[in-house]
Amino acid sequence: xxxxxxxxxxxxxxxxxxxxxxxxxxxxxxxxxxxxxxxxxxxxxxxxxxxxxxxxxxxxxxxxxxxxxxxxxxxxxxxxxxxxxxxxxxxxxxxxxxxxxxxxxxxxxxxxxxxxxxxxxxxxxxxxxxxxxxxxxxxxxxxxxxxxxxxxxxxxxxxxxxxxxxxxxxxxxxxxxxxxxxxxxxxxxxxxxxxxxxxxxxxxxxxxxxxxxxxxxxxxxxxxxxxxxxxxxxxxxxxxxxxxxxxxxxxxxxxxxxxxxxxxxxxxxxxx
Amino acid sequence: xxxxxxxxxxxxxxxxxxxxxxxxxxxxxxxxxxxxxxxxxxxxxxxxxxxxxxxxxxxxxxxxxxxxxxxxxxxxxxxxxxxxxxxxxxxxxxxxxxxxxxxxxxxxxxxxxxxxxxxxxxxxxxxxxxxxxxxxxxxxxxxxxxxxxxxxxxxxxxxxxxxxxxxxxxxxxxxxxxxxxxxxxxxxxxxxx
Numbered sequence: 001x002x003x004x005x006x007x008x009x010x011x012x013x014x015x016x017x018x019x020x021x022x023x024x025x026x027x028x029x030x031x032x033x034x035x036x037x038x039x040x041x042x043x044x045x046x047x048x049x050x051x052x053x054x055x056x057x058x059x060x061x062x063x064x065x066x067x068x069x070x071x072x073x074x075x076x077x078x079x080x081x082x083x084x085x086x087x088x089x090x091x092x093x094x095x096x097x098x099x100x101x102x103x104x105x106x107x108x109x110x111x112x113x114x115x116x117x118x119x120x121x122x123x124x125x126x127x128x129x130x131x132x133x134x135x136x137x138x139x140x141x142x143x144x145x146x147x148x149x150x151x152x153x154x155x156x157x158x159x160x161x162x163x164x165x166x167x168x169x170x171x172x173x174x175x176x177x178x179x180x181x182x183x184x185x186x187x188x189x190x191x192x193x194x195x196x197x198x199x200x201x202x203x204x205x206x207x208x209x210x211x212x213x214x215x216x217x218x219x220x221x222x223x224x225x226x227x228x229x230x231x232x233x234x235x236x237x238x239x240x241x242x243x244x245x246x247x248x249x250x251x252x253x254x255x256x257x258x259x260x261x262x263x264x265x266x267x268x269x270x271x272x
Numbered sequence: 273x274x275x276x277x278x279x280x281x282x283x284x285x286x287x288x289x290x291x292x293x294x295x296x297x298x299x300x301x302x303x304x305x306x307x308x309x310x311x312x313x314x315x316x317x318x319x320x321x322x323x324x325x326x327x328x329x330x331x332x333x334x335x336x337x338x339x340x341x342x343x344x345x346x347x348x349x350x351x352x353x354x355x356x357x358x359x360x361x362x363x364x365x366x367x368x369x370x371x372x373x374x375x376x377x378x379x380x381x382x383x384x385x386x387x388x389x390x391x392x393x394x395x396x397x398x399x400x401x402x403x404x405x406x407x408x409x410x411x412x413x414x415x416x417x418x419x420x421x422x423x424x425x426x427x428x429x430x431x432x433x434x435x436x437x438x439x440x441x442x443x444x445x446x447x448x449x450x451x452x453x454x455x456x457x458x459x460x461x462x463x464x465x
Contacts, residue, residue: 011432011435011436011439012417012432015410015417017416017417050389050392051392051411053389054389054392054393054396054411054412055288055412056288056289056291056292056293056408056412056413057288057291057292057295058288058291059287059288059290059291059292059308060291060301062305063287063291063305063308064284064287066305066309067283067284067287067308067309067312068284070309070312070313071279071280071283071284071312072280074276074279074312074313074316075276075277075279075280075316076276142390143388143390146388154390
């Protein structure tokens with residue numbers, strides 16, 4: 001076998017796709033040809049450095065939920081035809097509209113009292129759930145081992161709102177990685193940090209979604225305790241921020257250097 | 273294990289791969305979601321045809337690709353979405369027998385540049401659809417040439433040819449910053465490496 005033939009078999013050889021006889025011929029050539037051997041070494045190094053670490057794009061949370069709903073329907077034979085589903089939805093919609101009309105006056109009063117809390121509770125619950133998944137590696141990062149500036153750039157190319165990350169070089173603080181994630185169907189930047197060995201997640205949400213929480217301006221930092229986690233929520237530089245941790249004030253190291261004088265966080269405004 | 277439980281176990285296991293392949297085929301998130309759901313329905317209906325001695329992933333990928341072809345047949349063509357068959361017919365023919373064309377570009381320059389995995393992933397997304405599909409199935413999903421050939425209904429030789437072209441184009445994207453992803457020119461180094 002000559003060099004050109006050996007090179008033409010390089011991809012299938014490294015892919016392990018050559019028949020035994022042909023593979024033996026390639027290996028016999030490699031044993032006596034340093035240049036071709038070097039090519040194979042580079043190809044193997046390329047695979048180990050990049051290709052072996054490539055993963056499929058993760059299915060968004062919304063898709064996971066859709067599939068989680070679809071599978072039991074399929075298996076238990078409850079799948080309706082598309083037209084039937086539309087009719088069912090239409091009927092449900094009409095019913096819901098009637099209910100809304102009947103309960104409108106009572107509903108408005110109830111909403112003014114509970115609406116903000118309910119929405120905040122949903123965001124908090126979703127953030128805690130995502131934090132747990134990130135920590136358990138159930139949601140793989142899209143980027144990792146990058147600087148905050150590089151992560152910022154990466155998100156800015158992909159999200160339609162301002163993602164701004166503090167670039168702190170504080171001992172005990174490490175940016176592990178980030179991914180585009182979803183909190184209640186809102187696309188967000190999810191960042192995973194370690195503060196003194198503890199996992200902290202920071203979710204940056206569009207300002208519009210933050211506004212829909214209808215939170216009061218003061219206190220600036222809202223603190224919620226949920227399922228054993230401390231959740232801090234605030235707005236800054238055209239985006240909303242949600243920080244989830246188990247370490248209270250120390251999680252603020254994600255955005256503030258330790259020597260900065262910070263006002264103490266308010267006590268949790270709610271235990272959800 | 274009964275058929276339903278088996279299906280409910282297998283689908284979540286491969287969900288990222290299924291969604292990713294749906295994105296490769298449709299190129300739009302909303303279409304990918306529809307394709308995924310329609311494929312799951314068809315796969316469950318045809319689960320009795322699945323040979324348990326073979327892998328689940330290539331089997332359901334084949335179904336997904338066929339569903340996508342059917343979907344494209346059902347609706348009028350849109351400028352941004354050319355039917356798979358048309359793209360394949362428009363594909364330039366590259367002979368694997370031509371030594372110059374069959375010599376892969378060495379990845380040495382890419383290794384020296386210490387590119388990120390994410391940049392490589394992004395470059396794959398910018399490959400022409402016909403080449404991207406094969407590179408994704410091999411380098412991300414880890415499928416064999418034979419499985420890929422079955423999924424795309426093409427001979428193994430065609431798979432090898434597309435894989436060679438896709439990988440070389442990817443390397444060109446990564447070593448030649450001036451060439452933007454989207455241009456389909458394939459570079460071949462003159463030093464024979």
